[in-house]
Amino acid sequence: MAGKIAAFFGTQDLTQGKPMRGLIQFSVPLLIGNLAQQLYNTVDSIVVGKYVSDNALAAVGASGPVLNLLLVLFMGIATGATIMVSQYFGARQHQLLSITVGNTITLTVLSSIFIMVVGPLVTHPLMTMLNTPKEIYDDSCSYLIIIFLGIIGIAGYNILAGVLRGLGDSFMPLVYLIIACLLNIVLDLVFVINFHWGVAGVAIATSISQIVSGVLCLLRLLHMKQIVQVPKSSLKLHRDLVLRLTKLGLPSGLAQAIFSLAAIVVQSLTNSFGPMVITASIIVMRVDGFAMMPNFTFGTAMTTYSGQNIGAGKLDRVHEGTKAGTILGLIVSAALTVVILLFGRILMGWFTNTQAIVDMGFHMMCILAVGYIAMSVTQGLSGVMRGAGDTMTPMWISFITTVVIRVPIAYGIAYFTRSEAWPNGNPDCLYISLLISWVMGALITYFCYRRGKWRNKAVTGATEVTE
Numbered sequence: 001m002a003g004k005i006a007a008f009f010g011t012q013d014l015t016q017g018k019p020m021r022g023l024i025q026f027s028v029p030l031l032i033g034n035l036a037q038q039l040y041n042t043v044d045s046i047v048v049g050k051y052v053s054d055n056a057l058a059a060v061g062a063s064g065p066v067l068n069l070l071l072v073l074f075m076g077i078a079t080g081a082t083i084m085v086s087q088y089f090g091a092r093q094h095q096l097l098s099i100t101v102g103n104t105i106t107l108t109v110l111s112s113i114f115i116m117v118v119g120p121l122v123t124h125p126l127m128t129m130l131n132t133p134k135e136i137y138d139d140s141c142s143y144l145i146i147i148f149l150g151i152i153g154i155a156g157y158n159i160l161a162g163v164l165r166g167l168g169d170s171f172m173p174l175v176y177l178i179i180a181c182l183l184n185i186v187l188d189l190v191f192v193i194n195f196h197w198g199v200a201g202v203a204i205a206t207s208i209s210q211i212v213s214g215v216l217c218l219l220r221l222l223h224m225k226q227i228v229q230v231p232k233s234s235l236k237l238h239r240d241l242v243l244r245l246t247k248l249g250l251p252s253g254l255a256q257a258i259f260s261l262a263a264i265v266v267q268s269l270t271n272s273f274g275p276m277v278i279t280a281s282i283i284v285m286r287v288d289g290f291a292m293m294p295n296f297t298f299g300t301a302m303t304t305y306s307g308q309n310i311g312a313g314k315l316d317r318v319h320e321g322t323k324a325g326t327i328l329g330l331i332v333s334a335a336l337t338v339v340i341l342l343f344g345r346i347l348m349g350w351f352t353n354t355q356a357i358v359d360m361g362f363h364m365m366c367i368l369a370v371g372y373i374a375m376s377v378t379q380g381l382s383g384v385m386r387g388a389g390d391t392m393t394p395m396w397i398s399f400i401t402t403v404v405i406r407v408p409i410a411y412g413i414a415y416f417t418r419s420e421a422w423p424n425g426n427p428d429c430l431y432i433s434l435l436i437s438w439v440m441g442a443l444i445t446y447f448c449y450r451r452g453k454w455r456n457k458a459v460t461g462a463t464e465v466t467e
Contacts, residue, residue, distance in 0.1 A: 014321075015308050023325055024328070031293060033170070043185050043188055044202045051193055055139070056139055059139035068256070070115055072260060073253060076249035078158055079252035080246065081163050083248050085101065091311040097228050099234050100241060101230050104159060105218070119149075120149065126264075143199050143202070165300065172220050248391055261403075262403055262407050265407050269424075283351045290336065295372065295378070322381070329379065337373070364431045368438075370435065406433045406434060409437075413428070413429035
């Protein structure tokens with residue numbers, strides 16, 4: 001039995017076998033991992049919401065867009081590394097695979113140092129610019145600064161887990177994430193309930209837990225000698241390889257930056273509605289994370305699947321896998337969305353005892369419901385294009401859906417729905433605009449996938465690097 005489990009969850013060569021089976025084997029650990037990651041964030045919110053205050057919960061939520069904005073550097077490195085590793089693995093180009101992994105480790109350390117320095121310096125100006133309510137301002141800033149100081153853990157796990165997945169290993173990152181999640185729960189309870197550290201305690205718990213998961217990913221990579229060697233010489237940055245990785249990862253980083261900037265603009269609108277709406281919104285986003293899990297899971301799986309098969313020159317398998325991945329995403333996303341709608345009020349009651357916030361959050365969740373089906377198409381097809389090396393198209397789609405569509409619609413609805421009850425507009429504008437952007441994103445992504453320009457973006461043509 002142990003042997004069968006190891007074979008099912010072990011390193012996957014997605015260039016062979018039935019695409020559907022391979023995607024399921026690769027995606028199951030990813031899906032469980034995304035669940036654990038969401039629980040990671042959810043436990044933080046539950047602890048501060050239940051054991052500190054609703055304002056403390058709002059403070060953690062209000063810091064999210066700023067944190068995501070400064071994490072775009074890691075997103076770019078992780079995406080570029082995953083694409084290159086999966087394609088070199090599929091093409092059996094072992095020397096380039098080794099150098100790519102080594103350079104990725106070095107870039108992870110350097111980028112972490114950069115954020116550790118810059119993050120705390122810009123925290124107060126950014127939170128002031130966002131018109132963060134005074135009731136949550138200090139806690140929001142404290143949370144962010146602590147997270148930035150411990151950023152090496154978040155960077156280490158997310159980037160190195162991406163490398164492991166590019167090698168076909170989606171199981172061990174899951175194990176490390178579960179370990180970190182359990183540690184985070186224990187530390188949350190100790191720091192908040194026993195030590196009374198409040199929001200700062202949650203941030204410290206998160207930082208420690210992420211550092212543990214990052215170190216475990218690094219040790220796993222260094223011990224996969226049968227698949228990839230990581231000698232000290234591979235840690236030295238190679239200009240051509242770094243430029244190639246940047247070229248692939250930058251569009252994804254920019255896409256995340258665009259999304260984060262738009263979120264910051266929308267967060268400013270959210271803040272104008274007051275602490276109650278902010279708290280309801282953070283609860284919605286936590287529950288939303290569970291509904292979105294299948295979409296991100298199959299999007300990530302399709303990136304690795306597409307990368308390995310394009311690296312191996314098997315374009316026909318890419319098309320087969322795209323159909324299988326899209327079907328899986330649609331079915332699972334639809335089922336999970338129904339479950340969340342049926343039990344949404346119960347889930348939201350975990351975060352707060354204030355019934356008005358629960359009711360508002362559930363109403364917002366109902367607005368978003370259909371959008372999760374649309375997002376399964378967007379994430380799956382975007383994953384295929386990224387795995388092929390086309391990271392520019394998803395970036396432009398992100399720009400159009402968030403900046404051109406969502407932000408103007410949100411502010412437009414807010415302006416035209418001003419009333420005595422809501423002098424700054426109806427908060428529904430936040431989620432109606434998001435729903436419209438998701439649906440439009442699915443249509444645009446499908447059109448771009450059908451055009452097929454992504455087929456000619458493989459990076460495995462290079463055979464050497466220049467120091």
